[in-house]
Amino acid sequence: MNVFKQLITSIYSPKKISRFRFQGIGKTILFVFLLSLVSTIPTAYHFSSSLIQGINSFKVTLDNELPDFKISNGELTVDSDGPVEIRSGEFIIILDDTGSFGVEEIEAKTNAIGLLENQFVIAAEGQVQSTEYSMLNMTITKEELVDLTDQMDNLLPLIISILVLVMYLFGAFIKFIEITVLALFGLGIKNSLQKKINFKQTWIISAYSTTLATIFFVIMDSLQTVVPSGFLITWFVHIIVLYLAIKEIPTTKNKQS
Structure with missing residues (x-):
């Protein structure tokens, strides 16, 4: 058999x-x-579908709704008085340079993308991935991140396959x-x-x-x-x-x- x-x-x-x-x-x-x-x-x-949806939502929200920000020397600086939280479809986009949000808070929202004080965090169907800014070893502005997310469309199938x-x-x-x-x-x-x-x-x-x-x-x-x-x-x-x-x-x- x-x-x-x-x-x-x-x-x-x-x-x-x-x-x-x-x-x-x-x-x-x-x-x-x-x-x-x-x-x-x-x-x-479900993870792959949510990730694709989250990236697309993030691109739209990043380009049209989020304030200007800059990632430099491993830290995020936002042109805002406090954390910014925006719902886009089933995803929540969070921009926070105050340290109010961490990996646990992003995970608790199930489907969320967080540009936090020291790291980038994405949660899709409860599966969490995080990356420290210090690993990038470069300065990134909002405009540059918009261009980067456009380029990620080509890499997304490979990233999903690896995950x-x-x-x-x-x-x-x-x-x-x-x-x-x-x-x-x-x-x-x-x-x-x-x-x-x-x-x-x-x-x-x-x-x-x-x-x-x-x-x-x-x-x-x-x-x-x-x-x-x-x-x-x-x-x-x-x-x-x-x-x-x-x-x-x-x-x-x-x-x-």
């Missing part, structure tokens, strides 16, 4: 999940990367940790059920046991629906599926002498 069929099967069949324990670890690792890819797609899509790749690799790393922790729970389950399987087999079963909850949250993320207590629900489903899968393994009876 190929990994795509395994993906479908492991959503609904603990019995078949239990049978996957005999396959090689390489195929299971491939499955985990596939599952990580599937789980990344909704977040990557999505980073998101995928980070998601895969977290998924491997999640499966390993679940496999430790599996050791306790298999001992309580008196099933003779080793840690490798438990890890393989654990990998497939994460499918149901992962696919559920992929659907919820696609619909942009927040699930209360999502972490607890995820682990509850993981452990239940793992328990049912291990339970399907035949118990080896000791021969009576």
Whole structure:
């Protein structure tokens, strides 16, 4: 059975999940990367769409509504008496040289772009990226930034691709940790059920046991629906599926002498 069929099967069949324990670890690792890819797609899509929308909104707002400013020696100077906050579509543009706003405040707004005292921050669907002005090692005015954002249109596909790749690799790393922790729970389950399987087999079963909850949250993320207590629900489903899968393994009876 190929990994795509395994993906479908492991959503609904603990019995078949239990049978996957005999396959090689390489195929299971491939499955985990596939599952990580599937789980990344909704977040990557919404992040990319929001980022593109945010950059376009920023260009319009920057050119027409923001006061003059200058970034020099790693600091922002604004021709304004205080922070400037402008809503453009679903994005909020913030210009602040007073230190009133930080990364946390920008992140809390979900979709926002901040030219702050010492750094540039962009939050898209809760995903935050920040860059210190000191890394630029140059002086930038409002007019020069307008020209720079025009040039970014050509680089945006590359930037998005890199960010999505980073998101995928980070998601895969977290998924491997999640499966390993679940496999430790599996050791306790298999001992309580008196099933003779080793840690490798438990890890393989654990990998497939994460499918149901992962696919559920992929659907919820696609619909942009927040699930209360999502972490607890995820682990509850993981452990239940793992328990049912291990339970399907035949118990080896000791021969009576």
